[in-house]
Amino acid sequence: GNSVTQMEGPVTLSEEAFLTINCTYTATGYPSLFWYVQYPGEGLQLLLKATKADDKGSNKGFEATYRKETTSFHLEKGSVQVSDSAVYFCALSAGYGGSQGNLIFGKGTKLSVKP
Amino acid sequence: NAGVMQNPRHLVRRRGQEARLRCSPMKGHSHVYWYRQLPEEGLKFMVYLQKENIIDESGMPKERFSAEFPKEGPSILRIQQVVRGDSAAYFCASSPGAGGVNTEAFFGQGTRLTVV
Numbered sequence: 001g002n003s004v005t006q007m008e009g010p011v012t013l014s015e016e017a018f019l020t021i022n023c024t025y026t027a028t029g030y031p032s033l034f035w036y037v038q039y040p041g042e043g044l045q046l047l048l049k050a051t052k053a054d055d056k057g058s059n060k061g062f063e064a065t066y067r068k069e070t071t072s073f074h075l076e077k078g079s080v081q082v083s084d085s086a087v088y089f090c091a092l093s094a095g096y097g098g099s100q101g102n103l104i105f106g107k108g109t110k111l112s113v114k115p
Numbered sequence: 116n117a118g119v120m121q122n123p124r125h126l127v128r129r130r131g132q133e134a135r136l137r138c139s140p141m142k143g144h145s146h147v148y149w150y151r152q153l154p155e156e157g158l159k160f161m162v163y164l165q166k167e168n169i170i171d172e173s174g175m176p177k178e179r180f181s182a183e184f185p186k187e188g189p190s191i192l193r194i195q196q197v198v199r200g201d202s203a204a205y206f207c208a209s210s211p212g213a214g215g216v217n218t219e220a221f222f223g224q225g226t227r228l229t230v231v
Contacts, residue, residue, distance in 0.1 A: 043121075046221075049219075089157055089158070102148060103160065
């Protein structure tokens with residue numbers, strides 16, 4: 001079946017450090033891939049997405065490239081800020097014509113950025 | 116344009132009581148999805164509904180849980196005879212349709228259910 005595996009946290013970085021959060025997936029067909037961010041006490045917000053192999057999603061300095069050959073979608077940011085402290089979820093779409101509503105999530109990676 | 120609205124934000128129930136969680140989708144959205152987030156876990160899909168129809172309930176527990184999305188009004192997730200293991204954050208998402216990979220789903224802020 002479909003599944004998502006992401007690196008366990010917590011991850012603690014100093015401001016301006018480089019960030020990588022690994023995500024790999026198992027899926028039949030050609031899923032779309034997503035990164036969501038959850039700030040404390042809030043719901044999930046879509047951070048970026050990629051819908052086909054070799055696509056690069058980017059937003060707010062974050063990037064992730066859909067790698068079909070390695071079934072990966074690693075999240076990266078060159079210089080993190082304290083305001084990036086949150087939980088990050090990798091997810092894939094499970095079907096229904098590609099609807100993004102039926103998603104399979106990883107367990108989440110908590111990021112803490114220190115000043 | 117209001118986002119997905121969930122209420123209440125926090126709900127405390129004693130074991131054996133009923134919990135009703137409400138979700139009003141974004142304006143123009145006719146597809147609703149419910150997820151459950153257990154502590155230290157990712158979100159798990161529960162059910163997918165369109166107006167007056169359950170499309171996929173493969174993630175719903177077989178007993179005590181039900182969901183509806185009536186023609187008028189919000190979607191309701193109902194948990195009967197709650198137990199401590201039902202304590203979790205319940206998130207609702209909505210999308211305008213299932214019309215392809217660019218149909219983004221928007222999430223509400225969640226309802227945090229605590230069973231005491």
